[in-house]
Amino acid sequence: MIDKSQCSGVWVFAEQRNAAIQDVTFELLAKGRELADKRGAKLAAVLFGQGLKAQCAELFAHGADMVYYADAPALATFNSDAYTAQLAALVQQYKPEVLLGGSTIAGRSFFPRVAVRVDTGLASDCTSLDMDAAGLLQAVRPAYAGNVLATLVCPDHRPQMATVRGKAFKKGTPVVGRAGELIEVPAATGEVKTQILETVRDTGNMVNLADADIIVSGGRGIGGPDQFGFIQDLAAELKGAVGASRAAVDAGWISSLHQVGQTGKTVKPKLYIACGISGAIQHLAGMGASDFIIAINKDAAAPIFDIADIGIVGDLFAVVPALTQALKNR
Amino acid sequence: MHIVVCVKQVPSSIAVKTDPATQTLTCTGSEFLINPFDENALETALVLKDTAAAKVTVLTIGGAQAADVLREALGRGADAAQLISDPAFEGSDAWATGKILATAIQKLGGVDLVLCGKQTFDGDTAQVGPSIAEFLGWSCVAFVRKLTLEGTTLKLERMFEEGYEKIALPLPAVLTVGKEINTPRMASLKGRMAAKRAQLAPVTAAALGLAPESVGAQGARTRLAKMAPVPRKSGGIKVDGSDAAVAAKTVVDKLRELKLV
Numbered sequence: 001m002i003d004k005s006q007c008s009g010v011w012v013f014a015e016q017r018n019a020a021i022q023d024v025t026f027e028l029l030a031k032g033r034e035l036a037d038k039r040g041a042k043l044a045a046v047l048f049g050q051g052l053k054a055q056c057a058e059l060f061a062h063g064a065d066m067v068y069y070a071d072a073p074a075l076a077t078f079n080s081d082a083y084t085a086q087l088a089a090l091v092q093q094y095k096p097e098v099l100l101g102g103s104t105i106a107g108r109s110f111f112p113r114v115a116v117r118v119d120t121g122l123a124s125d126c127t128s129l130d131m132d133a134a135g136l137l138q139a140v141r142p143a144y145a146g147n148v149l150a151t152l153v154c155p156d157h158r159p160q161m162a163t164v165r166g167k168a169f170k171k172g173t174p175v176v177g178r179a180g181e182l183i184e185v186p187a188a189t190g191e192v193k194t195q196i197l198e199t200v201r202d203t204g205n206m207v208n209l210a211d212a213d214i215i216v217s218g219g220r221g222i223g224g225p226d227q228f229g230f231i232q233d234l235a236a237e238l239k240g241a242v243g244a245s246r247a248a249v250d251a252g253w254i255s256s257l258h259q260v261g262q263t264g265k266t267v268k269p270k271l272y273i274a275c276g277i278s279g280a281i282q283h284l285a286g287m288g289a290s291d292f293i294i295a296i297n298k299d300a301a302a303p304i305f306d307i308a309d310i311g312i313v314g315d316l317f318a319v320v321p322a323l324t325q326a327l328k329n330r
Numbered sequence: 331m332h333i334v335v336c337v338k339q340v341p342s343s344i345a346v347k348t349d350p351a352t353q354t355l356t357c358t359g360s361e362f363l364i365n366p367f368d369e370n371a372l373e374t375a376l377v378l379k380d381t382a383a384a385k386v387t388v389l390t391i392g393g394a395q396a397a398d399v400l401r402e403a404l405g406r407g408a409d410a411a412q413l414i415s416d417p418a419f420e421g422s423d424a425w426a427t428g429k430i431l432a433t434a435i436q437k438l439g440g441v442d443l444v445l446c447g448k449q450t451f452d453g454d455t456a457q458v459g460p461s462i463a464e465f466l467g468w469s470c471v472a473f474v475r476k477l478t479l480e481g482t483t484l485k486l487e488r489m490f491e492e493g494y495e496k497i498a499l500p501l502p503a504v505l506t507v508g509k510e511i512n513t514p515r516m517a518s519l520k521g522r523m524a525a526k527r528a529q530l531a532p533v534t535a536a537a538l539g540l541a542p543e544s545v546g547a548q549g550a551r552t553r554l555a556k557m558a559p560v561p562r563k564s565g566g567i568k569v570d571g572s573d574a575a576v577a578a579k580t581v582v583d584k585l586r587e588l589k590l591v
Binding site: 017018077078080081084104105106108109110111112113115116117119120121122123124125138142143144145146147148149150151152153154155156157193194195196197198199200201202208210214238256262263270271288292293294296300305307308309310311312313314315318319321322323325326327330 | 366367423424428451452453454455456457458459460463465470489490491492494496497498499500503509510550551553554555558559566568569571574575579581582585586588590
């Protein structure tokens with residue numbers, strides 16, 4: 001068992017894709033700053049990549065006291081083997097008390113491996129974090145189809161690791177020119193068996209529900225693929241993304257890329273408009289945390305109305321086009 | 331080639347009730363089935379078996395009733411199944427679950443490929459597959475949407491937020507898959523009948539050589555400090571939609587007031 005008194009500092013894994021630091025990193029630095037201050041400790045960012053010294057300044061501006069930066073061709077893009085070896089080696093050398101990362105595809109791929117390699121606990125896909133007086137990280141995550149909020153702690157092992165959903169925290173205002181200590185670390189040696197042959201960026205066909213501020217979703221009540229046009233028109237007017245319930249996806253009316261819910265995407269837009277969606281618990285698990293929810297359904301007893309800020313009981317084929325029109329006239 | 335598929339029995343839908351007297355939560359499910367993404371992992375193994383000489387072994391951790399998901403997997407074409415079951419496993423977190431499964435895989439010996447669903451329907455941690463890989467000291471690619479085997483090299487497509495990556499990876503390896511990869515088959519009637527007769531004696535902690543305190547709640551690296559129902563918002567307003575234009579104006583006025591549009 002590790003000597004906990006030897007461990008200090010809050011670390012944030014800084015995720016870059018195509019050399020761009022992801023928003024979730026800035027959100028975590030804002031929260032990490034708060035946690036580090038509570039502990040009277042330093043906040044560090046950990047960045048892997050190639051030729052990213054300029055990006056280190058962004059991490060300082062967002063509150064990092066220091067940046068551990070590993071520069072190597074093998075780290076240019078995410079590779080689970082290489083990133084696991086690199087992060088585990090740094091953790092073993094510098095012994096942070098807390099290690100946070102985004103609940104992204106990369107974060108969820110390699111944080112569990114790092115946790116096992118350095119022998120500690122991990123709370124994944126958290127929606128809130130706090131630090132108690134004794135320095136025990138309280139990691140809150142939804143479980144049981146989003147019905148329950150479970151608070152996990154890691155009492156005996158360090159670092160206390162968590163991956164956190166995007167938008168769980170607000171990013172701070174960057175202080176341009178804020179100074180910090182850049183610590184360039186050597187690339188870890190370790191066997192990398194995974195070979196990335198090609199990275200295909202396919203954003204034209206991607207549905208970026210996770211980042212959308214407004215989502216208009218259709219469900220079983222839409223009744224067929226053609227009627228999704230009403231949803232698309234409203235989404236276009238609002239410059240939002242099109243979502244769908246599992247029922248609409250399973251019926252083959254729209255691609256699964258649009259699916260919101262437990263087996264689809266988890267979203268947290270500023271505005272979510274649910275059209276013809278009854279509100280099965282699995283759907284609510286994926287969108288219940290949205291800031292403002294409008295539901296349109298002809299069934300006044302539909303569970304979606306229980307969580308809607310505005311519930312319109314009526315025929316969506318009349319209401320949705322009327323909404324689109326009213327927005328055009330605004 | 332020997333492929334192991336790890337499956338979990340999960341409730342098909344989940345209702346959570348809070349006992350107002352004790353503030354404890356009970357989670358009840360209507361029926362239990364194979365975790366949806368684990369079905370895709372099983373199908374991935376069965377497709378490989380259809381095209382190459384492969385043995386498919388299915389593992390699950392659970393109580394006696396978890397044998398149902400193993401029988402379902404056997405009915406679909408898996409060759410062998412193990413019910414890993416011991417009171418000592420109760421309260422395992424993802425770390426301990428990974429350790430138990432990795433130990434069972436080492437005990438089987440000669441395994442080339444481990445397939446898992448990308449996450450479970452109830453726990454949703456997405457940690458167990460990568461954790462197994464780490465305990466085995468193998469490579470792991472998570473969120474795989476396409477897979478072919480060329481000799482002893484896996485050719486994969488892995489999803490990420492902005493597209494996908496083509497990856498080559500030698501065996502042995504652990505992969506996690508999502509529903510994009512395939513459509514699971516149904517069990518055949520003949521398969522179902524044979525699966526009924528399968529002997530599924532529990533594999534215990536002792537049989538795996540695991541000290542009881544190294545797994546389960548005692549061995550877990552994380553502890554559950556608190557469980558609380560998700561606060562649902564209330565105080566929403568209902569709008570009569572019988573006159574669509576009036577309803578639309580009400581909503582748009584409200585959205586403008588809140589500066590949402």
